Amino acid sequence: MFRRVSLALCGVLLALPLVTHAQQKVIHLTSLDWPPYSGAQLPEQGASVAVAKAAAKAMGYELKVDFLPWARAVAAAESGAGGVVGYFPEYHSADVASRFVLSNPIGSGPLGFVEQRAAPVTWNALTDLAGKPIGTVRDYVNTDAFDRMAAEGKLSVEVVNDDATNLKKVAAGRIPLAVIDRYVMNYLLSHDASLKSLADKLQFNAKLLEDKQLYIAFQKSPAGEEAAKVINDGLKKIDVAAIVAPYFAN
Numbered sequence: 001m002f003r004r005v006s007l008a009l010c011g012v013l014l015a016l017p018l019v020t021h022a023q024q025k026v027i028h029l030t031s032l033d034w035p036p037y038s039g040a041q042l043p044e045q046g047a048s049v050a051v052a053k054a055a056a057k058a059m060g061y062e063l064k065v066d067f068l069p070w071a072r073a074v075a076a077a078e079s080g081a082g083g084v085v086g087y088f089p090e091y092h093s094a095d096v097a098s099r100f101v102l103s104n105p106i107g108s109g110p111l112g113f114v115e116q117r118a119a120p121v122t123w124n125a126l127t128d129l130a131g132k133p134i135g136t137v138r139d140y141v142n143t144d145a146f147d148r149m150a151a152e153g154k155l156s157v158e159v160v161n162d163d164a165t166n167l168k169k170v171a172a173g174r175i176p177l178a179v180i181d182r183y184v185m186n187y188l189l190s191h192d193a194s195l196k197s198l199a200d201k202l203q204f205n206a207k208l209l210e211d212k213q214l215y216i217a218f219q220k221s222p223a224g225e226e227a228a229k230v231i232n233d234g235l236k237k238i239d240v241a242a243i244v245a246p247y248f249a250n
Helices: 002-022 047-058 070-079 094-099 144-151 163-171 182-191 222-235 240-248
Strands: 026-031 062-067 086-090 100-102 107-116 133-137 156-160 177-181 202-204 210-219
Touching (some): 026 047, 026 070, 047 062, 047 086, 047 222, 086 100, 100 222, 107 163, 107 182, 133 163, 156 163
Parallel strands (some): 026 062, 133 177
Antiparallel strands (some): 086 210, 100 210, 107 202, 107 210
C-alpha cells in the first residue's frame, strides 16, 4: 500500500509542472504589421510588442499576439473574438477612448509627413495645407486636429490601405504629402525591396505633427480591464526606453 501511494504521489508531483504550464496566464491581443513597432517577422515581433511582452512577463503572464489587417485587429478586440482582450499599438483619440480602456503609454513615435526631397512643403498651421491632397491610411488615427479638419472637409485627404502605397504616391508626385510615422517611413524605405529605390527621393517633413504616445487599447469588459491593470503594473517594473531603443537605432 505504501509503495502504491508513494508511486501515485510521485506521479502527481511529476504532473504538477505540466498543470502549471497548462494553466499559464495569457493575455491575448491583436496587432498589425507596422514595422518597427509590430510585425510577425520582427525580432520580438517589434518594439511595441517587446514592451508589452516584457510588461506581461514581469507580472507572470504570457502575451499572445495575432497579426491581422488593422480593421480586423480592432474589430476582434472590440468583440472579444477568440478570447482577444485588446489591440495595439494605438494612438489616443476621443473615439478610441470612448470604446476602449487605454493602457499607460508603451512608447511614442514621431508623426508627420513624408514629402519629395525636390519639393519640400513649408507650413506653420494645418490651415496652410488646405487644398493640398494629403495621403492617409484607412482607419488610422492621426491627430485630433488633423482628423477633425479632414472630417469637416477643411483638409483634402486621399485614403489608401497602407503606408507603402502612400510612399509610392508621394515619390511619383501624385500627392505632395502623406501622414506617416518617421520610424515607419525609415524602416520601409530601408527594408522593403519595392521601396528602396525611392529612398533618395523622399524625406520626412521638417515640421512634426505630434510626438504621439502609443497605447494598448483594451476591451471595455472585466477581462479587458483586468488585463489593462496587469500591463500597467508590469510597465512600472520595466525600462520601456531601453527596450525600444534598438529598434530605432537606424
